[in-house]
Amino acid sequence: MKKKRKYIVLKALNNNVILAKDISLDEEIVLVGKGIGFGKRDGNVVHLNKEDIEKTFYLSDPKTKNKYEQLMKGTNRKVIGVSEEIIAIAEKEFGPLNPNIHIALADHIGFSLERIKMGLEISNPFIYEIKALYPKEYKIGEIGQGIIKDRLMFTIPESEVGFIALHIHSARENKLVIDAIQDTKFLMSLINIIEEDLSIKLDNSGLVYSRLINHLRAGINRMEEGKHIENPLLDVIKEKFIESYVLAEKIGVYINKEKNIHVLDDELGYIALHIERIKNSNI
Template sequence: MGNYIIRRILNNNAFVSTNANGQEIVVMGKGIAFQKKAGDRVPHARAEQVFQLSQENTSRFQELVARIPMNYAVLSEKIIQMASERLGKPLDENIYITITDHIYSAVQRYQNGLVIRNTMRWEIQRYYPDEYAVGLQAAQMIREALSVPFAEDEAAFMALHFVNAQTGIEIGQMYEVTELIHAICDIVHRHFAMDFDITSLAYCRFLTHVKFFAQRLMLGTYYGDDDSELLLAVRSKYPEAYACTQEIAAYIASTRGQHLGEEEELYLTVHIARVTKP
């Protein structure tokens, strides 16, 4: 079966070793490092969990594992596996650090009687329904495993971690993205004095575009000025949608100091026209 050679002990339940390629790994198991020291050998069969992260993340993960009980890392692994399967998308490995740290910190808060309300829970649930559903299931898994009465607010907090693991945008910025999505939808709602049919394909396409549009703004990678002629045509065909786009552009300029290029205005106008079509 082979053995792991201990390079560094993190706690009684975890140590650092290397794999066949010389990459550092974190090996976990109940009492696996108890009364052990660097250089000792541990049979592979003793390991309950083995984590291999990139060099960029491995030191942060090791630091986290060293200060938390093993069951948090094991539970996080199960939650991440569930999330990956339900979302059907690859998740950045940084999720092993962020979601584990969040769960541990949140449980400590609950045990100390400190429950934080998520003021953007409704927006997160509406704009990221898949990730929110994963957050709800994760909260249920935590309640069952740790007997902590996690509220739905925690599902919203965790949902953004899963969004972050797909987009690479920091959690703090994800709140800004969500606020921006809400502001854009509100401008369209007020301009046309209408409610969205959230079950329609047009709304789904509109919301998807707005989410990626907001993410581009946050990352500073939004489209430029390459579609003047086509924009003129779209502007002529959808004058009200274009006027709404100009409201959005003015809002972004005043709140973020960013200028929308013609291509961004073009696509935004087309999606607004579709979602507001009678």
């Protein structure tokens, strides 16, 4: 017979999430598991197997515990419950996330629902970029949209799905959400340079756009990490795609100016190839 662990329910956040005290460790813990909160009242003692619990989040750090207690005081417990369910799904997909997401995501969802109640909606100007750059995070955001509708009877718009995805991505990368937004804005500025130079407007929901923005992101990540990849076609690119390479150099100058990163010719060559592909595609 499998040994069950004893917990005291401090708050039942919804049918699948409880804030509890682990009696054996004398620590507060958030537990996520199907049906573990159903019919439970504050102060109830519950006995759970490992199999009953999908995810745990111990409030061991005093600062985190204090922030979570403040969150509980100012946020509907059902909102915190859906946030924890979304985080559990994200951690199942990506592994452990930065623990700050337990505060930040619930706070964001609560604020979003308040805006919706008042008939206000903050637009998300990066929605297509988020879909292209972080498709797995966006998919979890869509799952979260369904959970929110099911538990709270609110339908959040696509813009908010994108913001949930940004929170998840930021927690994966141990970044602040504002930093993820700045990264996305920077990539958009690079694409704007290409569009203006070629006098075109890319379909930001299309494959060409997705390939381009993902290549730019990967290239900048390599440069920031000091990694170098060789481009065996560099001489051919410089000779055959002169205009595209000149535009790539323009982008390199901008990257250097904004991020103080020297863009090597090999990277410029790959950017030029993408530009050439755009010029020869049906946009």
